[in-house]
Amino acid sequence: MAPLTPPGGTPLANVEHETDTRQRLLNAAGEVFAEVGFHTATTRDIARRASANIAAINYYFRDKQGLYTEAVRLIYRDEDTKYPATPGVTDDAPPDCRLRAFIHGFMHKLFDAERPAWHGRLLSRELFEPTEALDAIVAERIRPRYQLLRGIISDLLGAARTDALVRLCINSVIGQCLHYHHARHMLARLQPECPYGPHNAAELAEHVARFSLGAIAALARGAEGRTA
Amino acid sequence: MAPLTPPGGTPLANVEHETDTRQRLLNAAGEVFAEVGFHTATTRDIARRASANIAAINYYFRDKQGLYTEAVRLIYRDEDTKYPATPGVTDDAPPDCRLRAFIHGFMHKLFDAERPAWHGRLLSRELFEPTEALDAIVAERIRPRYQLLRGIISDLLGAARTDALVRLCINSVIGQCLHYHHARHMLARLQPECPYGPHNAAELAEHVARFSLGAIAALARGAEGRTA
Amino acid sequence: MAPLTPPGGTPLANVEHETDTRQRLLNAAGEVFAEVGFHTATTRDIARRASANIAAINYYFRDKQGLYTEAVRLIYRDEDTKYPATPGVTDDAPPDCRLRAFIHGFMHKLFDAERPAWHGRLLSRELFEPTEALDAIVAERIRPRYQLLRGIISDLLGAARTDALVRLCINSVIGQCLHYHHARHMLARLQPECPYGPHNAAELAEHVARFSLGAIAALARGAEGRTA
Amino acid sequence: MAPLTPPGGTPLANVEHETDTRQRLLNAAGEVFAEVGFHTATTRDIARRASANIAAINYYFRDKQGLYTEAVRLIYRDEDTKYPATPGVTDDAPPDCRLRAFIHGFMHKLFDAERPAWHGRLLSRELFEPTEALDAIVAERIRPRYQLLRGIISDLLGAARTDALVRLCINSVIGQCLHYHHARHMLARLQPECPYGPHNAAELAEHVARFSLGAIAALARGAEGRTA
């Protein structure tokens, strides 16, 4: 247990001396973890893909878990600047514009071809079967956007808003989007004539937006009627 | 008559001589596989939970894989009679009734407390990271209901229906429902004040139904307007 | 440990109620043991080949070892009558005739097509890597013929005979014969143009006889010369 | 550089960096394989004898099979220099000298006390029940010496030589030699008063040589007589 103050466990901050090997390991790990999950992934495989020695993993990241944690962190690096919550729209725009922008931004992030494919997949996997990492992810990354969406939908619902209804509508919107990710294998089998991917992400987003706006409008009207 | 082809590998049909041990193994396996996935699950754990000898797994199912396959099959046993696609509604009912019934039936199946919890979870896992089993599941079980939903939504869209739009609406409906399953861990963190479960499955279903009906109506109207 | 006085362990004598299953097991066991050896052979395989239940082995023969022992015993059943030591020749014939007959008889037994192939192979295996069975085999079956051969060769050597020389000559004769059995795989590779088998067993025997007679005659003469 | 192809699988050439553990494993493996055969041998036993961890076998040789293959290869390391085919005799010596030298060399190799005992035994086992290794052994090691012996015996037979007769004589010579190896267990029981071993290897060789020379001379003469 001699040299245990090396990079391993460093906070996000000191990006400084990122060895090349360390970087390659992180990328390889991301891919493998995303593909087959934490337990199924083997350090041998990761090391091989990274053209690194197996022992390097323990050297840089203390253990497999450390490597995983670091890989997850990597996903959110620069996320806020690369993927703004409501791209191209200011906070004082009308709520339907903001919702549309939010959905487009969300879908774009899911499908962005320039982003390493494993980012979305690993995240999706965390949602599906969480590790300790999820708490941090939710608190630091997801909740802020969740609150933002909450505001948008509150505005859209107007007088009809209740805590419960807002929650449900949020779920409906997010559920539609994530479906294209988490159920992609089923969709590929059910709708083979229509492969989803970066090329039609905007189209999908547009549908989700229209679908949701129509729905929320109807809900708002329904409440109005009831109120009136 | 060498017993190298014991019950293992029997077609769905002959339910007859289910040993007690065999049954216990299947249940334990279902739970474990659903919780941690195929690879991470260990036969030792499964056998222990079933109070059976490890070798019994090989005896009855030849393989860990064979055990998995059989467990997946078990999920759909009697499904059609226990969970009708549109419970309490006939095929000639108005399409909004049928959609509402479909969604309620779907959510009820997802949350039914009498159903072993692992059924839904294992299925959800198959969707997320498929094994060879998924092809059969989609073909035999999912597609029929998919076609049914397709018909309902076609009817609802009326003149606005196009293949593409129908597909997207199906995805929106199913996506909303499955969200409560596949993103349950995130929801538990984001909305801890509102735990989802069997007790409010009907409520959730009602929301999804109203949301979707409102959305589809709007889409139908929109097309009308465009057409007109 | 209830019914343990059944056939298992019966002396050679009571051949009476040889069940069909028991017989089939013995034959299958002989084949398998001869092919792959005691340890490598599996009771499952034997039982399957015999179309019998695995448990039948333990029922009839107490255990795997018992089955093996019984199978080895089977080899020598009726051997003396089916394979006389010096076929067609009486004990008072001239020694060269007797040696020739001995060798022909030996080779014929090794290659006899009517004899289950596993007899010779299992025996050969016992010589190569003995089990407890070998002691009995040597004492009851091999030694008598060894003594007979000893007499023949003593006669042939005449004045040249010494214990040591007789022994060596016996080894030379037997070694030549067994070579065709124990080194058959090498011979098949070194001399593929000349496959050995029942069809040329007599030819091989004739060579061994001539080779040995020539050699022994030379040795006898050599001693003479030295003596004179 | 992932170390998934460690030393294991290296061609005969690079003898360089033989770890100590690797060497110990090879020796232990040789002994165990020779004693009980491939299948019956257990890696645990081998590792224990080598005072190594079981996993080391996988590390160095990938497989139990890989370990076996490498052990067999080891047998022939330096063979040509340590055991010349006709020691002390040049190719132009008279054929009877060359045959005598060949036999002495062969028997010496079989019994050499300085050679690990398992070399000969493992080889003998390969002849008796071949693995894939035998083909290579025959082609690379055995056949050359076979051809050499073929030439010697051809010379000895003179005008009497035919392909068939040469083959048979080769078999007679080799059969006599190998007998002391492959039938050693039977010999120990039949001739307990005369244990064979390194101490009398030369004596045995001398007998085989005289026996064979006498036989071949007789065969050569016999043909002469017939020819004349």
Next chain:
DNA sequence: TATGAATGAGCCTTCATTCAT
């Protein structure tokens, strides 16, 4: 800084065997 060597724990599987029937 970085790695080849080595390890202990645990995995899935197969084996011969037993037991209740």
Next chain:
DNA sequence: AATGAATGAAGGCTCATTCAT
């Protein structure tokens, strides 16, 4: 007389990890 069910022991192998260098 015979067998399906079940078992404990052991087998080969892989895993993440450590340690000396």
